[in-house]
Every structure is written in C-alpha cells, then in structure tokens.
Amino acid sequence: MRVSREQAALNRQNVIDVASRLFREHGFDGIGLKDLMKSAGLTQGAFYKQFTSKEDLVAQASQRALEGSTERWTEAAEENPDDPLDAAIEFYLSEGHQEEKMGGCPIVALGADAARQSPDVKASFESGVKAHLEVLGRMISATTAAEREEKSIAILSMMVGALTLARIVNDPKMAQSFLDAAAQKVREIA
Numbered sequence: 739m740r741v742s743r744e745q746a747a748l749n750r751q752n753v754i755d756v757a758s759r760l761f762r763e764h765g766f767d768g769i770g771l772k773d774l775m776k777s778a779g780l781t782q783g784a785f786y787k788q789f790t791s792k793e794d795l796v797a798q799a800s801q802r803a804l805e806g807s808t809e810r811w812t813e814a815a816e817e818n819p820d821d822p823l824d825a826a827i828e829f830y831l832s833e834g835h836q837e838e839k840m841g842g843c844p845i846v847a848l849g850a851d852a853a854r855q856s857p858d859v860k861a862s863f864e865s866g867v868k869a870h871l872e873v874l875g876r877m878i879s880a881t882t883a884a885e886r887e888e889k890s891i892a893i894l895s896m897m898v899g900a901l902t903l904a905r906i907v908n909d910p911k912m913a914q915s916f917l918d919a920a921a922q923k924v925r926e927i928a
Contacts, residue, residue, distance in 0.1 A: 757799035804866025
C-alpha cells in the first residue's frame with residue numbers, strides 16, 4: 739500500500755524523533771534498525787525509503803537531539819531573564835536531568851559514540867556544541883568576545899563533564915557531589 743508524500747514526510751520525522759531518543763538511551767550501536775523502526779510503528783523495509791543508511795539517520799537524529807537540547811537551554815534562560823545562567827545550571831545539573839536518559843543531553847549520552855562516527859555525524863555534534871556555546875555566551879558576563887568564548891567553553895566543558903560523571907557512578911552522594919561542585923564553579927566563572 740502506497741502512502742502519500744505527506745504521510746511519508748510525517749513517518750520520516752517520526753523515525754528521526756524516535757531514533758534521537760533511542761540512540762540516547764542505547765547508543766548508536768545499541769539498537770538495530772528493526773527494533774528502531776518497530777518503535778516508530780513502521781517496518782524495517784520502510785527505513786530504506788526514507789534514509790540512505792543508518793549513518794544518515796544517526797546524523798539526522800543527532801541533529802534533532804542537539805536542537806532540542808539547545809531549545810531547553812534557551813527556554814531555561816527565558817524563564818529566568820534576571821539570572822539565565824542560574825536557570826540553565828538548575829535544570830542541567832539536576833538529579834532529574836541526570837536520570838533522564840532518553841530526553842537528556844545528547845552530548846553526554848552520545849559524545850563518546852559520536853567521536854567514532856562519520857564526519858557527517860561529527861558535523862551534527864559540532865553544530866550542536868556551537869549552538870550551546872552561543873546560548874551560554876548570552877548568559878554570562880564578559881568584557882570581550884574572546885573572554886565570553888573562553889568562559890562559555892569552560893562552562894560547557896565543566897557541565898557536560900559533571901553530568902557524565904554523575905551518570906556513570908553508582909553512589910548517589912558522589913553523583914550529587916559532581917553536580918554540586920560543577921554548579922558552584924560555573925557560578926564562580928560566570
């Protein structure tokens with residue numbers, strides 16, 4: 739049975755959305771196309787009508803996940819215009835975000851996997867990291883563009899590192915210590 743172009747476009751977007759969540763939960767190699775397409779409510783055969791390869795889907799799903807993450811940073815800043823960085827710190831370095839695997843930070847969830855992927859996948863991540871840095875740059879105080887860039891890089895690195903460490907340890911107190919220490923240092927830097 740043929741589907742309309744509109745339905746095909748909707749199906750494609752649904753697969754990208756589902757993949758962006760499942761890749762964050764399982765890693766790029768942790769879920770096969772059959773299971774991914776089943777989760778999207780489609781057959782594996784439908785995949786090849788929508789994407790040239792799994793790598794193509796990985797790049798697009800990564801881009802989608804990173805765009806969503808950047809939107810969350812922006813929304814947090816908009817909710818607290820008097821102290822947008824504190825709002826970002828509160829959501830990003832929280833226990834809730836630490837536990838949010840499918841919808842959480844794709845840099846944390848997939849960064850190590852992305853480092854071993856194709857230039858297209860890396861380009862999606864690079865673009866997403868740059869967008870995060872731009873959002874952070876608008877949140878911090880700095881006297882020059884170079885200082886703003888340096889602070890943004892340090893802050894993003896610290897926050898991503900802290901969330902990564904918090905996710906990989908079993909001890910909840912240690913996990914919280916990583917988040918709290920990073921939050922304190924980020925506030926000092928900004």
